[in-house]
Amino acid sequence: MIRLDSLTKVFDTPKGAVVAADHISMEVPAGEICILLGPSGCGKTTTLKMINRIVRPTSGKVFINGDDTTGMDTQTLRRNIGYVIQQIGLFPNMTIEENITVVPRLLGWDKARYRERARELMAMIALEPDAFLKRYPSELSGGQQQRIGVARALAADPPVMLMDEPFGAIDPINRAVIQDEFLKMQQALNKTIMFVSHDIDEAIKMGDRIAIFREGRLVQYDTPDDLLTAPKDAFVESFLGEDRALKRLNLVKVREIVSDEIGSVTPSDTLETALARIDDFGYSNAILMVNDKRQPAGIVSRSVARTTKGYCRDHFQSVPAAVHLDDDLRKVASLMFAHDITWLPCVDDDGRVCGQITQRAITSHLGSRYRARQAADATAAKE
């Protein structure tokens, strides 16, 4: 857990005092990722760097796991906080192994223990230890270097990590891969993480909570979903963008709004049965056909069922797409738009059909939060 209590930084510049961070108070619960987000010069980086005293706070306190860090020795404090920076900052004079084991060596671990730890960390970041440990940072790609940067920060297993735009300098494709890897690692590690970013999409993807900064002040601190549905003011609204409702698509999994009611036919059913089912379920143009393992096998369209006689197995079209329960709604919406369809079958881990998702369900889910909010606002206005 990280708690900031009225943390303030005033820089003395020739033009006068500049308040870079103004009484920032917030708490990141243990095991959560908190993204500090805002335009450049908003104080997010200053706030992050005050936690490990790269920037000395003018006033205010930092608590880590409930302990006030004010009286703590700077070196000890920093060795217990993982630190990852955008420029990566691997030491070019050291091998990858030496880089990763810097903190354990500072802490005086014995050789066998830190060498073992280096191999463990390499496995964690999915780089082959034998191929990489003896190489130098300059021989690695940017993405590999930042993985090493993360491994170095994790080496002594600190409870808390600070990350300053860690994936900012990596190309978009590798960035997405590293973000996914990192989230997977975090599920196992459960670190308390403060993470500076200026990329709203990264924030929504990575953050359990997002803190929006503006001109040295903490404007809003909420979960991504609450932030997107209820931006506090015009600044937050404009920062999140006009498509913020669409951004919520990233946050919702198919599993949450899937309807398990789905009509289907089997290849051995007649087209008459198909037509009857289409009408029973109220579908407007087609019905899903599944094989004996309940996997999607095709669709039978209403027009064919009405005008033709015979069995479904002879008169079906291929299934345009199916989505998995753990896919997010962004993918679903994209598939629907791509295939010009309003519903998609949903499958489980074995590829078996377990329900459907409709465009209507998506829009109504996205809208429900707004409607609830409007209702609340209306009640508040009445009172």
Add this chain to the structure above:
Amino acid sequence: MPIQSMKGALRALLLVAVFAAGVWSHSSGLIDDFLWHLPDVQYLAVEHLWLTAISGSLAIGVAIPLGILLSRPSMARWAESLMQVLNVGTTIPTLAVLALSMSFLGIGTVPAIFGLFVATLLPIARNTYAGLKGVSPALMEAAAGIGMSPTQRLFRVELPNALYVIFAGIRTALAINIGTVPLAFLIGAGGLGELIFTGIDLYDPVMMLSGAIPTALLAILVDALIATIAFFIVPRGVNPARQ
């Protein structure tokens, strides 16, 4: 391949020329003239190297700590102006430095070593300072952020990363040093300058060259020696010669 064959022809021509020069110098007695100076050359070269070794190691011993000191954040306010003073110092001709040193310390080895020391000090201090200041701020922030103390940062991050530049300074400085030692003869310190200046005074080109050529060879030799040391001491990851 016309270019290849031209290169081959040139090489052959060069070999013939060198051989012809050898034959001529032997038949004209030039080689015997040079050999006549050999015992002097041997004795004076050792003296020459001693002067370089003493003044050079004193300079390295003072300049590197000085450069480190100037690069510390606490010195930031004065460092740049002090570096300017050192830069002005480098522009003073070494002969003038020797003359000045003679006027304070008299004639002999001690003022010569002092003059050489001053001339050698500056490039090393300057490169040490520049090398340390050149270590990327991101690296320094990473080192601080993971909990290295200022001393650990200096020895584990700053110095290893600046070492290549520091060695470049040492190479330049020692080359200057060896080239300046002949001037030290003028204030009575010995070295190969004895043959060079006496040769000039006596209009004896063979004597002069017996001093000049070994001086040049020594400079090249010492430079190669330092380069070899740098090759093995500078960590592989920051050593352009090993990548």
